[in-house]
Amino acid sequence: MMFLISSCTYLPESAGQVNEIIVISSPEDRILIEPFLSDVFSHSIHTPQTEQDFILKYRNPWELESYKKYGNIIIASLDFPKDSTTDILMQRILDKHKQNAQLLTLGDLYGKISYFA
């Protein structure tokens, strides 16, 4: 129940670049998950400089409020190591949407749910 993808549908007021993904994670988890997420979003194109398809920007859970208008958000949390930030945030989101999945998407974190996996 610790990994959640939230991807908002396009809104005119969406902040951030179109290929920017905000990753909300605790400092304790970040060091463990960053290599795996970087691998998933590793595709790049030589222009001839190397340009990544997606740019991952890691932010702390307590900064979520500042990023809720961003179009692409991933909230990633591990049970181990335990922490008092993302673990609680994740549980709140799961409880709010009555979900118990390890991986799920929300069409709009602050609005309607589009689909789950």
Next chain:
Amino acid sequence: MDAVAFENILTSNCEWILEQYQALYEEKIMQEVFKDGKNNELSNKIFQIFGQSIDLQPDFKLIRADSLNSFIWVGRGYPYRWLTLHRSRKNSYLDIQSSWEQLKNDFSRYMPEITISSYYHKNEKASYGNNKIPVMRGIYEHSESDSGGPFFVYIFDTEQTNEVILISGFVNYPGHEKLLLLKQLEIIAKTLHKGDSG
């Protein structure tokens, strides 16, 4: 879940996760690309010459058309972006080595001012509707402007025996990031359709 379980979940769902973000990414780019409407006049002209067409932004202009050889070259101003459409032999694009040889021949025939750099050749697949189609990526040089940039070639199968339609996109924007401009051209390339544009 610990880090190992996390890795396993990511690995087994990697394609699905990427598809979610790619779909959103392309949807956003599509909205941006066509926010000022479409250039139906030019799209219809391409259809008359080529038999198929693509949706284009209003500021695209026809650069070169060869109705005898079914070649179309359209583009727009700074930062320069070009798109070309041409037909070629499917057999030549079935393996990596022959595809690059054939592409060099095709470019040399239709756009002699453009040459393909020997660096950064990449063959991959891109989603197109529910399918995956071949894409070639590389760097081109343009002799007239003494500059160059990245290009892609989407290879679309046709109903004809041994025929493919190639849509190529070129970006020229020295000193700046080019990926988003390239992606915009890719979105346009994927609008390939039969029939006119209304």
